[in-house]
Amino acid sequence: MAKRPFSWFVGVNKSRVVKDLENNPDLEMKLGRYRGRFIKWCAKERTIYEEDIFDEVNTFIEKYINSRLCNLDNKLWKSISKEILERDNYTCRYCGKIGGKLEVDHIVPISKGGTNELNNLTAACLRCNRQKRDKMPEEFEAWKLSRA
Numbered sequence: 518m519a520k521r522p523f524s525w526f527v528g529v530n531k532s533r534v535v536k537d538l539e540n541n542p543d544l545e546m547k548l549g550r551y552r553g554r555f556i557k558w559c560a561k562e563r564t565i566y567e568e569d570i571f572d573e574v575n576t577f578i579e580k581y582i583n584s585r586l587c588n589l590d591n592k593l594w595k596s597i598s599k600e601i602l603e604r605d606n607y608t609c610r611y612c613g614k615i616g617g618k619l620e621v622d623h624i625v626p627i628s629k630g631g632t633n634e635l636n637n638l639t640a641a642c643l644r645c646n647r648q649k650r651d652k653m654p655e656e657f658e659a660w661k662l663s664r665a
C-alpha cells in the first residue's frame with residue numbers, strides 16, 4: 518500500500534520535470550548526457566522539496582557530476598564519508614541535528630572552487646544539505662535567516 522502512491526507521485530513528477538526541461542532548452546544543454554539521470558533523480562526529490570528547475574539542475578550538477586569529476590570513486594567516497602561523520606560526531610554542521618540520515622557536504626561547493634579536502638567536508642543532515650544546494654556557507658546562513 519505504502520509504495521503505490523509514492524511511485525505514482527514520482528511518475529507525475531517525472532512528466533513535470535520533462536516539461537520543465539522542454540521549456541528551458543538551456544538547462545537541457547547544460548545537462549547533456551546526464552539528462553536521463555537528472556530526470557530520475559529530480560522526480561524523486563520533488564516529492565519532498567520545493568521545486569525550482571534552475572536550482573534543481575544546479576544542485577544535481579553540484580552533487581552528482583562535479584564531485585564525480587573530482588576523481589573520487591564510490592568506494593573511496595564511502596570511506597571518506599564515514600571518516601567525516603565520525604569526526605563530526607554524526608552532528609549536522611548547519612542545524613546541530615545529531616544522527617538520523619546524514620550526508621557529507623562540501624562546505625565551499627565544488628562549483629565555487631571547493632575541493633574534496635577533508636577540511637572542506639562536513640556532516641550535514643539531508644534537509645540542510647538539500648537546502649544548502651550550491652550556496653556558500655554565508656549565503657546559506659543568510660538564506661536561513663531570511664526564512665525564519
Ligand SMILES: [Zn+2]
Binds near residue numbers: 609612614641642643
Ligand atoms: Zn541540518
